[in-house]
Amino acid sequence: MIAPGFADPTLDSQATFRALLAAMSHPGRVHPAGRGLSPPAPLTPALAAVALTLCDADTPLWTDAPEEARRWLAFHCGCPFAGDPARAAFVLPHGAPPPLDSLAQGTEEEPHLSATLILPVASLAEGAGWRLAGPGIAAEARLSVAGAPPGFAAAFAAQRARFPRGVDVILCAPDRLACLPRSLRLSEV
């Protein structure tokens, strides 16, 4: 028995997308996501909502999640699974994520052909933690992330040198999300 997806696929995915669009255009802001979803572990409601909103047959997904979660994703999103994270449009890690610079970066001429990393974290909070600046931020924003993989912030900050190539990141706490577009200037503390 496969757990259900969105109760209303049209309006729930529209609402999740608007949260993503607002989060991507205001990096560091935290938005609720995934209300009403109960996907199989280790997927969380927010991870499931993002996958249901963005992934489909056109987007190879790389994940190391266990079989039940993969079955849920395959059934609801219909996405093919990529064997190699470098060939995936979306990367949804369960264990240690593949290094940022091993994912698709896009090219100088077509930077949009880069991967989007959907990264599970323990919690997200505004107002403290990483310092963010760049497009979408009036002066400075702070984002506190618990449970990010070690070295992630430094690796993300380093990819700014590759702009416009680079990976965009959607951080997913169990019931909320925040985005780190590649245009961001990020520094720890």
Place this chain on the structure above:
Amino acid sequence: MSGVPGFSYAYLDEGTKRMLRRTLLKAVAIPGYQVPFGAREMPLPYGWGTGGIQVTAAIIGPSDVLKVIDQGSDDTTNAVSIRRFFRRVAGVATTERTTEATIIQTRHRIPETPLREGQILVYQVPMPEPLFRLEPRLAETRRLHALADYGLMQVRLYEDIVRHGAIATAYNHPVMVDGRYLMSPSPIPAFDNPKMHRMPALQLFGAGREKRIYAVPPYTDVVSLDFEDHPFRPIRAPHACALCGAADSYLDEVLTDDSGGRIFVCSDTDYCATRQAARQAAE
């Protein structure tokens, strides 16, 4: 859920909306870069806002309030039709008031009333490539964008100064976004260019025929190209609006008879009507 039976919510099917949404997120992440997308056939011809309509259809939800303007006006055929279209297929409320709208789809103007955070401005774009008239090969313009090689455009502006004594672009004046990408502001008057700079609202651009989407996130630097000794100057007709008296708004010239009579009135109908109502209330 409201809408027309037999049609998907907001007209487009879910797969198309997902494709558009992925495109929009990449566009926001790379400010000013034109992301190609699979534009669909829409129930109106190219040139009537198919790109803007597809962007609006991908983002709109039942709690949105939609305003549509064409050259600043809420009451032209194009604006009225698009507003009615989304009222039918997406069941949204519509408005003519800039301050009440959550999504404003526009052709060729930015409203005079400053936009606020949380609003989304959707531009209908006929030609997204700013280098189009200088370099017709799209493969070559992609290369120029990759190298951030915008000398061609500087030369064009320089030639304007040589020929006319000033930069002669009254509309569609090219801008640099976040110091990286040269971008066409869609043919808005140069008067509106400064409004794009660090605007609190999100700006999305859709070009249906050319199949490109691009974006400017809120609070992003948008600088009109110019020279130190020939700084960018937004142009405005040197008159006050004949209806509301505004001396700071963009004006349309309206012929009133066939013997040379003419008046200048605000191009932004909501701005003009709001000012007239305020003046009447004060009297």
